[in-house]
Amino acid sequence: MNFGQFKEELFKEAKKSGFEEYEIYYSDAESLSINIYEGEVEKYKLNNAFGLSFRGKVNGKMGYSYTEILDKDAIKTLIENAKNAALVIENEDVQFIYDGDKEYKELNCYKKELDNIKPDKLISLATEMENECKKQCDKVVNFNGCGIGYGKSIYGIINSKGLNLKNERNNLTAYVIPIIEENNEKYDGMGYVIAKKLTDINPKNLANQGLKEALDRVGGKSIPSGKYKVIINNEAMVSLLGTFSSIFDAEQAQKGLSLLKGKEGEIIASDILTLIDDPHLEDGLGTTAFDDEGVATYKKEIITNGKLNTLLYNLKTANKAGIKSTGNGFKSSYASIVGVSATNFYINPGKKSFEEICEEVKEGVVVTEFAGLHSGANAVTGDFSLATKGFKIENGKKTTPIEQITVAGNFFDLLKNIEEVGNDLKFPMSSIGCPSVIVKELSIAGK
Known part of the structure; x- marks a missing residue:
């Protein structure tokens, strides 16, 4: 059965089975990975993966199901599983099948x-x-x-309200x-x-x-314990922002798992910090004209000069808050339910080069790498204690390498204590980007 026939049959059966509204999300991906070791091909892996998820509303509750096969049996299974899932839901969260927006940004994600x-x-x-x-x-x-x-992929959304969107990257x-x-x-x-x-x-x-x-890194040594003025370089800052990115997720806030709950409109960071979510960034790994609910995406400043403007919302969390979705309703895969996540998420760069911000620090530490982010950082409290590598800053210059140290602090405090933002914005094989930043002070445990 081809995709078009499958969709028609599935929608017909969904209506017959009592679904008030329904939708499919599909993904067709191909990837090739090649690994070399000692001049020989160690791994050559070609992957083709097609998947389709179905969701529909019965008695106001949303049920999900998914398949990798397009045939009559799959239609029956999708309907049954989604219906059964909807009927056992006990929470009162309102879920949506979206009508669509008037306009979607024209983007070319395929090279x-x-x-x-x-x-x-x-x-x-x-x-x-x-x-x-x-x-x-x-x-x-x-x-x-x-x-x-x-890697290349095609993904899209088709629903009973006439929405039909597709993207290729x-x-x-x-x-x-x-x-x-x-x-x-x-x-x-x-x-x-x-x-x-x-x-x-x-x-x-x-x-x-x-x-x-x-x-x-050759010859790296520890340094005496103490409080130091610190430059967190762009790549290390990306790993830190990625670890704590869930604090900007409205779903986490509504569950009481983010200290930013109720803080929209308040100053939460240094007045030189602007944090952006830009789904239309050219060549960004998170670039898309629509989210996985079909909501048109747009560029937004999460923080502007230290002030928290908005968290990131999908349709469900936006409805709870009485506002519009920010177009950040995404799935982690075709088989998962819709959650909340950022697109191209980055700290807006400043004007000074890395060398210039070293000169500004005069004496301190450059952090180039954090280890143990999964075990040494708590996204709820913001506390972190991480094994770190880096360099000394002496007389305004990056000098000898440092290792065997642990840096401890709190991410919410760190945001407030950023004194300078560099111009070296980098997205290291990631949809999260950062420039290097000067932090007023961090505790370092060394020798």
């Missing part, structure tokens, strides 16, 4: 330049990345990974993680790129990027 790239070309580039690392540095003893990945990424040895100690670094076209994958540059990061 034709990435079409029909031959796998042997990708293998050749990945092998070259490894070779370049060895060529550029005789201290390379191993690799933590070296690979290239390509693709992406190409490459990375290499060389391990070097110096004085019987091993250090690694990562070179990576999100490519718009094949020529963006430059093995020489990626090898150089990974090696520089590894070599910069």
